[in-house]
Amino acid sequence: LQLVQLSVRLHPYGEGRRLMLSRDVTQLEQAEAMRRDFVANVSHEIRTPLTVLAGFVETLQTLPLADDERSRYLGLMAQQARRMQLLVQDLLTLSRLEGSAPPGTGQWTSVGALLQRCEQEARALSAQITPPAAAPQRLVFPPPAQLQACGEIAGNPEELHSALSNLIANAVRYTPAGGLITVDWQCQDDGGARFCVRDSGPGIAPEHLPRLAERFYRIDRSRSRDSGGTGLGLAIAKHSLQRHGAQLHIASVLGQGSAFSAHFPAQRVRAAGVSAQPQPH
Ligand code: ADP
Numbered sequence: 001l002q003l004v005q006l007s008v009r010l011h012p013y014g015e016g017r018r019l020m021l022s023r024d025v026t027q028l029e030q031a032e033a034m035r036r037d038f039v040a041n042v043s044h045e046i047r048t049p050l051t052v053l054a055g056f057v058e059t060l061q062t063l064p065l066a067d068d069e070r071s072r073y074l075g076l077m078a079q080q081a082r083r084m085q086l087l088v089q090d091l092l093t094l095s096r097l098e099g100s101a102p103p104g105t106g107q108w109t110s111v112g113a114l115l116q117r118c119e120q121e122a123r124a125l126s127a128q129i130t131p132p133a134a135a136p137q138r139l140v141f142p143p144p145a146q147l148q149a150c151g152e153i154a155g156n157p158e159e160l161h162s163a164l165s166n167l168i169a170n171a172v173r174y175t176p177a178g179g180l181i182t183v184d185w186q187c188q189d190d191g192g193a194r195f196c197v198r199d200s201g202p203g204i205a206p207e208h209l210p211r212l213a214e215r216f217y218r219i220d221r222s223r224s225r226d227s228g229g230t231g232l233g234l235a236i237a238k239h240s241l242q243r244h245g246a247q248l249h250i251a252s253v254l255g256q257g258s259a260f261s262a263h264f265p266a267q268r269v270r271a272a273g274v275s276a277q278p279q280p281h
Contacts, residue, residue, distance in 0.1 A: 041216040045087055045231065049080035056080075083228075090232040093162060094215070097236065102243040105154035105268060111185055111193070112147035114160060118183070122168045126181075129227070135178035142185055150185050151272040153193070153264060155244040163240035166233040167197050167260045173227040175201035175257075191266030195246075198259040204252040212250060213238040244268055 056077045060070065119141045126137045142150070153160060171181045179200040186194045204212065204219065211217045216231040218224040224231060237260075238248045245265045252258035 038215060041231070042087075042091065045216070046084060049083045053077055053080045083225075083230075086228070087230045087232075090230045090236060093236055094232060094239065097159070097239045097243065103154075103156035103159065107156070108152040108154050108270060109157040109160060110152055111150035112144075114153070114157070114164065115141060115147055115150070115183065115185060117161060118165050118168050121165055122172050122181070122183075125169055126172050129173065130177050137172065137175060137177060138180045139172070140180070140182045142183070147185075149272050150193070151187070152270045153244075154268040154270070159240040159243065163237045163244075163262070164195060164197075166237040170229075170233055171197045171199035171201065171258070171260070173229065175199045187269070187271065188263070191269060193264045193269045194261060195264070196259055196261035198257060200257040203254040203256050204250070204258055205254050206252075209250055209252065213248060 056073050059065075060073060065073070119139070122139055122141075126139060130136055141147075168181070168183060175181055180198075181200075182196075182198045184194075184196045184198075186196075188194055208217075208219050212219075213234040215235045217234075218229070218231055234248075241248050241262045245268055246262040249261045249263075250258065251261075
């Protein structure tokens with residue numbers, strides 16, 4: 001609570017009066033602290049790969065290297081550059097989400113097409129991160145017939161895609177080789193629909209759950225980096241979902257796995273075969 005003292009002279013010859021005003025600055029201070037943390041985190045996330053890149057450039061400039069060593073260093077440099085690209089991309093996505101009005105219900109996207117795109121990406125990611133000798137992950141998506149019956153969802157297709165694909169990518173990245181990832185989309189009795197991705201990964205201890213979707217909140221920083229994360233995936237997913245009337249729910253049992261789900265309200269869900277209704281402007 002901030003107290004502001006004002007001295008007010010009510011009459012030119014009269015006594016000065018004191019007026020005490022109070023205002024709650026807790027929220028302002030919290031917002032300012034969060035902004036400071038965010039800037040510090042972004043700077044740190046950019047500085048680390050930049051330092052590695054600069055180090056390799058210097059090595060390449062100064063040391064006579066064999067061709068295979070040179071190409072190994074170039075590969076590592078490309079990895080760091082890619083990491084920075086992903087970070088900048090996620091930062092831009094977040095700032096777009098914050099700086100624009102939530103999408104209306106004028107544009108409808110096929111749930112089948114959306115999940116098919118997510119499936120292709122998830123399978124490619126899984127193949128890319130699974131070591132050659134390890135057992136492949138099992139990825140289970142709704143079969144095509146069920147996808148066709150899933151209907152459509154209203155909103156911004158790219159935002160919806162980034163929400164679902166971030167949650168699915170996390171399930172793939174944090175689940176060990178041979179693990180199971182199941183993606184589901186169910187129409188609900190209330191006319192809405194529920195998306196859910198479950199994994200048989202490490203699970204998340206209850207104390208982390210409330211803060212998990214904060215920007216740059218990670219349980220294990222080095223593991224997150226190794227798995228190619230920017231630390232912004234859940235923040236983007238939560239924000240995109242909220243803009244579509246859906247809350248992100250996280251349920252997890254340590255050592256057994258996690259489930260990330262969201263319920264879309266009836267006004268954003270259209271069953272398959274329902275023709276387009278004119279939308280009010
Ligand atoms: P990151 O890029 O670090 O993955 P996210 O915002 O996507 O950032 O996730 C935040 C943190 O939540 C991760 O660092 C990880 O610790 C945890 N997490 C997210 N998804 C899962 C999951 N499916 N299983 C276990 N932990 C997860």
